[in-house]
Amino acid sequence: MSGDTAERPIRVALVAHDIHWEGGMERAMAELISTAPPHVRFTVVSATLAPELRHLVEWRRVDVPRRPFPAKFTAFYIRSARAVRGLDVDLIHTCGALTAARADLASVHFCHHGYVRAARMLSAGGPPLRRVNTTVSRLLALAAERVAYRPSRLRLAACVSDGVAREMHVAFPGLVTAITPNGVDSAHYRPDPATRAAVRDQHGAGAATVALFVGGDWNRKGLPIAIEAVRRARRGGSDVVLWVVGSGDVGRMRREHGGGVEEVVTFLGAVKDPAPFYVAADVLVLPSLYETFSLVAHEAAACGLPVVGTRVHGVDALVTRGEGGLMVERGAEAFAEALVALAEDPPARRRLGDAGRRYAHAHPWRASVRAVTGAYDELVRSDRGDAETPGGARRPSTSAGSRSGSIESRNGTTGQRQGSRPPMVANRMMTGVRRASATVGAMTGEARSAVALTAAGRSRARLLTDVFVYRAIRGHLVTRSDTAVRTVTLRDGQRVRYRRNRGDLQSFREVFYDRHYEPLPGMTARTILDVGANIGLTSIWLARQFPGAVIVAVEPAPDNADLVRQNAVLNGAQVTVVEGAVACTEGTTTFAASAESNLGRLAEGGDLVVRTTTLARLLDSFPSGRADILKLDVEGAEAEILLNDDGALQRVGAVATEFHPQVTGVADAVLEEALRSAGFTEARGRGQLTTWWWRPEWDWGSTDPPSAAVDDG
Template sequence: MRIGLTSIVFNKQGGISRYVVELASRLAPDHEVHILTSRYEDKVPGVIAHEEPIVWNPISLQVASNAWRNVGKIKRLREGGVDVVNSQGAEAVNSDIVTMQSCQKAAVRKFGEDRGPAYALLKALEPRNNVVLSIEKKILNRSKRVIAISESIKDEVVENYGIPGEKVRVIYSGVNLEEFNPKKKEEARREVRSKHGLGEDDIVLSFSGWEFKRKGLKYIIEALPGLDRNIKLVVVGAAESKPYKSLAERKSVGDRIVFAGHSNNISEYYAASDIFVFPTAYEPFGLVITEAMATGIPVVTTRSAGAAELITDGVDGMLLDSPYSSEEIVEKIRHILDNDLLSDMGVRARKTAERYSWESVTDQTLEVYGELVD
């Protein structure tokens, strides 16, 4: 099969771009794979890259120029005999299949409900928001199939755009079971903890993300005073950390938090930690959740995350009812530690993650492609 994929950048540094890299890597050995991108950074053998720069600022022009560029490129792919083109979200308006990694209309509504009408109005007036909504509406109506990365995203697409449910196929995002593996624990635990001055007997919580505010870092920091002093937090991500460092000092927990910055080896940080905590307010899926589970550590996250659909509360992870409660975070972490569940819950988390390999995602995705090609 001859397949076209889009990704604004082609690397493993973000959730959507990692998704496309992982998928392309598994499609390329048996199929002709074309990538439409502005930056082809992680080279994949066999992939044919169509690299062309876009306008990066302001972000509204970034989104618009990327989608507009892809219109012409998709036409040329079809003229060249490509069988099916699969775009990501608001990256095109003329692909055969769109993979919805989020639903902008639902996200704006969600934050409006949580933060009030004034915030909702500000979001509605953002140029980027209006560009994304326009593209989102067009591609959802024009595409022949929609892939949703969680049941919650499927529900949002159907509810907000009136897309027939039978047009939408749920295929959960995958996890690289070799890269994220309990076998890494011993070495990573030694090296990462030594690097950041963490003791072998410390209980290490980890958090990873680009948007600290939406993903709830504030509430983890506010939870630390309610936990034993040997419980430390490692924050991985390149977002602005200054306000969170100030909050940590005000809460007298600055000496218990490591701001590690960006890492190209996030798997080592999961492997070096005991519990992954991710109290996100809105997360269409959350690859970090299944990556941590695959590493064999318990995850504490909210029901607002798409990946929470894969977790059985209290069995292979812990689910928070509220994304805004530091008290509930304390309660869930204490439950794991007081009941000596670190090891058993971690083992069960790994078993759950094993059901969602990228190989499985690739097979399911090919089934959807085949429906159009046949």
């Protein structure tokens, strides 16, 4: 965060229907208010606000009818916009598409366009009046999304999962997104043997396997499937019962499932705190049609409860990455088979529960809040005209494209703001002057660096031209995806090949202008592993710093990997390119490419299938089995690599890495502790974004002579 942003407060208008400690999006907004850093100051525009939060904010209450929901939604949509209009704030943050006001950031906890596409219906069933109410509510929400999520009306969509971000890109092309996952309170949601025994005794569970269903909207979340699955499991001889926590039409469930349902199902109703039931149950069942993050699944996992769920957003990551349960088809037979398997295998339940708990612990609420407030900082930095942070800090976006522009020019449509601020036209002029001044200052500094770096003549002129083009790209005056290859010769004789797009130019800045990978004093290297090589600039930079070093560069994007090879050949560097990605296991995964060449990342549903290898396998490619330096810049995949280390890090002398909490939702502190546990000591390098972690006791320079044996991908 820049010094300017740190010293000056950020005033945020937070617009939400309700903010309290129950539910999903309501809880997320409550956590944001209660744990945001002091420089973030909220004015809350909402219908309700938990009493214990009111002293932390300025509250503008919006009076709306509680029901029916279409009436509440419509009234809030209009009245909240009026309430926002007169506020003196820096940013407007909405909890979804629920107001007629333009916004800077919208937290997307539910994408109605995504739901309709997944469900192929507007309502998931129920009594006729409820279906009418749900259908009208859905139509209103769809219309509101079409208005609110236009790129001209919203600067950043903060999505709670990769899946939601993909849905937003499909439904609203051109919209900029960031990943800001929800969190879990692991101090509250945790195993508790005493509570488990008491709750099971209270409800007569005995030795039965208790399957737990938590939530409302029973048709969407699949309660009828859960009931039928438990009945089938019992007919197969398994002693399984179902507890249902949440409100719904109990009478209808009893009528539809016939006699004997009370022997199978215990309806517990709505509860303020589901934690005791998580710790008392044996497995969570979630036959949901659509989820975006599933706070319930993550809370259950934090309590050590394995999850049996469908392939919906949030649950898929918990089960596939976190190995916290089983993923099955959405049907009673598939769920019954999974329940029988877990009922008969308590060790498997414990193993899955332990894995899920570790995964949930890596997603604390403080990381969620940090991702959101980090987005605030970036948006306000753009508004205030600050130059880019040293090294070209990237915007909190997982897609190509970014829009800047002050909130004054976008949200103040009438009159003058409260207080002593100048009129809107003057405000826009001042913002424009500040931004222009900052841009000119940054361009001047970069031009000086270009002159100092390059050999005189054509290379110098070419790089100076591209400095201007890079700034134009930031202002969207030219295309961001220029694929023309440029070659410049540096003053020290290095030749660098790149494309004139934002990603390549930003990488050039980080490596050559800002020298992010400047070695620590006393550091030498004979073997280097460059994971997330991009176009190979770090590889050839380190090759120049450590003559004769053997380098293995890992890059999943084919176009980037080809430039790594070209840059290595141009500079006579001993670089072997592995076209793929690093993961916990060998196999394949998908890679989501970006128009900005340095922002592509591993993501489910990505457009490119790439093979994966492990850190240990790459280290084995060196005759010594070790790497003096591991450079790790993988746009979020560093969390999986560092948190699932199998001992491979013990064979690394130093790690130069950049964390991406806005992508992973994993706090920097969690990854820092993983590195410390592996024996590394932190040493801040020259780069503002990159941190060196090294072993002072490492036998620097004693590794084997240059040689590498990795098959070129």
